[in-house]
Amino acid sequence: MKRYFSLIAILITFALIFTGCTDTGNDTQDTAKDGEITIAVACPLTGDYAQYGEAFKRATALKVKEVNENGGIDGKKIKIELMDDKNDPKEATNVAQRLVSNKNVVGVVGHFSSTACLAAAPVYQKAGLVEFSPTSSHPDFTKQGTYMFRNINTQEIEGPIVADMVVNRMKGKKIAVIYINNDWGITAKDNFIKAAEKLGAEIVAEEMFIGSQTKDFTPTLTKINEQKPDVIFLAAFYSETGMIAQQMKQLGYDYPIAGLSSLFNEELLKLAGDAVEGINLPTNFFPGDPNPVVTDFLSAYEKEYGAEPDQFAAVAYDTMGMMIEAIKKAGPDRAAIREELAKIKDYNGVTGIITFNENRDVVKTMKILEIKDGKFQLVD
């Protein structure tokens, strides 16, 4: 019997804490409501992808700080509601539900990966809250509903740019492809191959790996070596690219490597040193860009965090900037913010001049970089 009483006691305590928890959450925001506008940032702060979430966290905080220092939005300060989704689809939907339930949240910057974005999308769409992902490139993402926006070129746009870079600049006729087995890697690879074949190149190998699980690329590289390709094209993130480049060097293979904008990260240079020398890649954001928008962002970020921002930070910074832009015009109204965000044209961001097409996908121009003398350098 005692057992059952303790059971009931636990249940009741839980029920109380639980409802209490969410209520107090709302209370604190209610008291602060008049002076503040809340924008949520949802990204992985723990788990495999925490490093990208960290970039989101820093860059969005910087943008908000800048806006608040200049008087906020109509005198109201912006507050960030930071949510960890572990890059786990289940947690992402929980986060989404939590955010849509919180009436003070007017817009969401996030999530990081397409998996999380897609899982959370129905919740946002149903509630009518903007989900503005800085990085989701899954073709289906913005098809989930009218409240989904993205701030990264889809692979339909990036693929042909990279194919042109590989075939015409790097003179790749026989190309080997290594791609990460996730939605991004597969769409990237498919779009690249389509564009490259149109340009007359031949794909001699198509190998995949599983992200954050595969560390040993020697069998894949040994296999590709049999085909003697002109160029190896990687649809991968920087950490795996570093490993692939190093293992290639250890095996004594010397093929030029081409990558995607995902490789633009100073960590890649630290990680793999001279093994990544000569890699070619496109990018939206480049710190060496003399554009004052970029140089201002650079110095502000370095002052705040003592480190150079990567492209994830840059795109998160722009995403927050555009969100604030929309709120400025619409006021703290979720539906109006969606309307205004969709109307944004030629936003002058650190990742380029940004406009949405009718599918709420962005179209941005890209620059080509090469790693030379241990540094990313602009070519042409």
Place this chain on the structure above:
Amino acid sequence: MFFQQLINGLTLGSTYALTAVGYTMVFGILELVNFSHGAVYMFGAFVVLMLMTALKLNFMLAFVIGVIITGLLGITIDKICLFPLRKKKAPKVASLISTIGVSIFIQNLVMLVWGSETKNFPLVLNLGSINIGSLKISYLQIIIMMIAVVLMAALTIIIRKTKIGKAMRATAQNMEAAKLMGVNVNFVISFTFFLGASLAAVAGVLVGMYYQSVDPMMGFMAGLKAFAAAVLGGIGVLPGAILGGLIIGVSEILAAGYIHAGFRDAIAFGILIAVLIIRPTGLLGKKVQKKV
């Protein structure tokens, strides 16, 4: 290409083998699957790296200190998270969940303290490689295999010939009886954890050197594979861990090279399951006669 793949596989297998030895030893003594082992392996690699980069120690010194620190971590895990459970005679699964808790804790703590990004592990021993025709074997690969074999031999000697080894075997056979015979069982267990954890650190550092990178999640898959290797060879049997590690490593690489890279882990686990169905106690495991 086949021989190159074989070499690749043997190297990978050696790293699994080193890690598997820790699982097997703890299991042999306590019949406990220590899920924190993967995290300890990662911790070892990180500590050595941090000693080298933050304190600017030279590699050998950092290596020795790091391995000892990791060994002490092994003892601490046992003392804080497992010993109280043994004292209470709690079910084995409770200990298992406790080690899972430890694993989550260490992994995320490392991430908090040192960041979650993949870090470069400096190539301290740049020794080049030997070429035999188109076959290329780096000295690092040879060293990794050698160390696996040497450590394995040293362990066997410790367990067969020394006093502490005798005590370990006695404890593994029957903890209560060993206690009655005057064996300091607590010391034996601590020693086992120390040994297991420091071996994991050695493996972590070697793997870090081999791939020239470490990251906080590196222990997860490596831990699972090493566990699989230990079981495949026959858990609790030292040579079994080495054999299991090599088989898992080679089959994984060959699967990636000749079948499909996406299925490499599935094939490694598939082989494991197939072997266990045929030999339920692993390749070198002894069949236990039921006591009635």
Place this chain on the structure above:
Amino acid sequence: MKTALDNLKGKSTKNSLKIIIIIAIALSLLVPFLNLSSFVIRMIIMVGIYIILGLSLNLVTGFAGQLSLGHAAFYAIGAYTSAILSTRFEMSFFITALMGALLAAFFGFLLGLPTLKLEGAYLAIVTLGFCEIVRIVALNWMGLTRGPMGIPGIPAPSIFGIDLGTEVGYYFLIYILAAATIITIYRIVNSRVGRAFIAIREDELAAQSMGINTTMYKVLAFTIAAFFAGLAGSFYAHYVTYIDPQSFTFDESIQILSIVILGGMGSIPGTIIGALILVTAPEFLRSLQDYRMVMYGAVLIIMMLTRPQGIMGASKTKIKRNKLASSKISNKGGE
């Protein structure tokens, strides 16, 4: 005299328990109408899913004593079966859920077969390996599962034209599924079959000597457990409307196992509490941001150290005694 008093006591305990249960049921039926935030409802629904998952694993691990580290595999099989059937063939939820559960049960049967010979760590790694294989197949078999692209747009369940894709609809659906699971598992455990499971856990050799076909019963336990995990997976797929292999990793298996252990192996109320705590804990800890998972690990260790047998411990299975039997005892006592 004494026995009569005992009987009386037993009766009053039983009655007050009944009253508590009735009140709890009445309250829980009101939940969707209490104007709670959608977030709270969502959490309750997730708890419901994990109650099903936890109870089904408890049957294998807690009652039949077979450690399984791969329960997420059945969850995945159920979810994928449901998702594929409903998106490609537009079957209704009730058919896809049944198919998902049955297919999962079939795989449970297949996985149960090797357990004939394996025990302890060996069984653990086989179940773990099976879970990894299922995930990797889901990741690579693009034609069937769309691999990492996942399956979006899984339709909401409906019955006789009534759309259940609302908060209230989902709430009552999971409520019924979870209740059905609880009742079924309770009845299995308190029967000849369940006693055979427990006997195997307690002493396999003695169980054999009692004529229990241990092999058959172990496979049966796996099959039943897989059935319910598959059911939970089907519901999950129709609820979240998007699934991909990342939802069914080894971590998921560990989460389910932790629920069972935390609540208490072989305890049905324990699993319910375990699900409640472990599903909601990350939400309570969310305000800790980066420190969240560190705390989660620490909480898990502390829980185990303070109550290794779980919060509820193993609950006593009760054999219902009829009046005849109890009157016999009191007669005997009087003799």
Place this chain on the structure above:
Amino acid sequence: MSLLQVNNLTKRFGGLVAVDSVDLVVNKSEIVSIIGPNGAGKTTFFNMLTGIYEPTTGSIKFDGKNIEGISPEKVIDIGMARTFQNIRLFSNMTVLENVIVGMHTRTSNGLLHSILRTKKFKHEEDGCIDKAIELLSTVNLDSKLDEYAKNLAYGEQRRLEIVRALASDPKLILLDEPAAGMNPQETHELMEYIRKLKQMGFTVLLIEHDMKLVMNISDRIYVLDHGAKIAEGTPTEIQNNKSVIEAYLGKGA
């Protein structure tokens, strides 16, 4: 009429001969004992009868059928039930449940009946409970029905194990050292109880060290030493057998 007939039964473990060509006969409604020094192979002999070990050579005929190498779970089906030297109860099950598990092969409630709680289910459960209580009352355990088996006193556990074996209505019941660890009072009660079993129509084969018990209740006795049978006969014959005295006290005694 012989219920159990064992011919030339042998078990080798590697080079060790644990049981060496033993012949044994148990007739209906007899109490037969096997005695012998520790390590004489008595329990191994039992384990072969109950299918836990497969005999190396020899035959076991039970109730007219050859059963050597039978699987352990079939043994109870054909009418043989046993207890264990080191009590093997289901510790975390109640006294009542332990006995009802003993009726496993005599009952048939499957999954469907259990889940649906059909009439058949209830009928069978009730029957089991009544029968279990009746059996437990014969060993004075009917007041502890809901006690966990692990919480019983040692002597009670021994009795419970015997009742669990009886629950399957066996033709032959094998008791492996039932008096081990009992005090004289308990042993005396056990002796009375085994006699009662015979009156109830059970046939009993037991291994026992307690000579007083064995000599008092046995109809016939077999003596094993180093795996081989060295004597057989009535208690009086065994008490006067030279080789038995030698085996127990050593040569020259």
